Amino acid sequence: MKIAFSPCPNDTFVFHAWAHGCIPGAPELDITYADIDVTNGLAASGKGPDVLKISYAALPWVLDEYALIPCGGALGRGCGPLVLTAGDKSAAGSGSDTAATAPSMLSGRRVAVPSERSTAYLLFRLWAAQAVPGGVGEIVVMPFDQIMPAVRDGQVDAGLVIHEARFTYPAYGLTLMRDLGSWWEDDTGLPIPLGAIIARRSLDLAAIANWTRQSVQYAWAHPEASREYVMSHAQEMSPEVTDAHINLYVNRYTESLGEDGYAAVTALLSRAAREGLVPEIDPSLLR
Structure with missing residues (x-):
């Protein structure tokens, strides 16, 4: 399965277990590491991989082809720009x-x-x-x-x-x-929607969500297992900054968006549409 996500510590931490064959039944990953601006473009091109990490802001342009996976992404509190x-x-x-x-x-x-x-x-x-x-x-x-x-x-x-x-x-x-x-x-009063995991609608979306969630849970259960992998992609960050990055961006919303998460995404995109910054979306396409 082809996937693209950033080399940032939160993404490598989340996907380490799946990338290293630690999730029973999950397919082998063919990984492209790219900045989120690149993955946004890949998704919008129609020629992107099966699964991608993109910005929530890019969702309105890709929802016809890709579905939002309700785990694995970056959404939380105290972690905004x-x-x-x-x-x-x-x-x-x-x-x-x-x-x-x-x-x-x-x-x-x-x-x-x-x-x-x-x-x-x-x-x-x-x-x-x-x-x-x-x-x-x-x-x-x-x-x-x-x-x-x-x-x-x-x-x-x-x-x-x-x-x-x-x-x-x-x-x-x-x-x-x-x-x-x-x-x-x-x-x-809502959390901040930053990065979303999306997958092609033609795929088994429930299975992809399950493998992604298991990878998140494995990362939490075995935090040292991913250390070498995370640091090898950490772009010269110190271990202290890397840990702070993971602790901030990998949280309960990474395991499951939940109602607060969906409300935050809907609020962001609807406000942005009213300002003319993104196309309007059909909220039913988010679930």
Whole structure:
């Protein structure tokens, strides 16, 4: 079975057991490791593999061909993207805004984002519609690992960051303007839908969900079994950052979306559709 997911620690942790033949009856995996922006494109092309990890933001373009698998993905609380600037952080976290942390400073400015088909981007646009007078200026798409250096070096005015950047941005001397996960949770009371596992509708979807769920459960039951595999793909992350990444993004929603999870996905995509950011979807196609 052909599958594509990112080399990020949460994905390799989740799929280690299946990838290494630890799930009875599960087919052998032919794995492509790719950034989620690449897997989004593979799914939309119609020529993607059997199973993929994509952004929830990309779902509206692929639901005719692919079904959402209700486990294995990344959805949770306290794990959202961050808006960062290079300004003075003396008031960051103090409950007041400096010029560097006031959303109004983004009016007409350049903001770097990792993709325009990502949950991070949807959350940013939904937040900016409320918080940035007149809207932001130019959106600059760049690989996520280049965003923090670009903000630090003044190439852009702010950056939208994801993944392990939550833990490493202080090393770049950057300032947190807004945690968009916290904003989303405060605004909706729902968890944040980040990455989804999808499979071709022509396949045995119940079996794929079962094998994926067993792989998640195996990972939790044998956390050291995947260590070498995870670290070999961890892009020079420290073991401490790798563990923090897994602990944040692999949670009860990874084992089962549940009603909260489905509600979060529906809320995100329906709000984004109203803003003209994604096509409208038929919510029945999510289940």
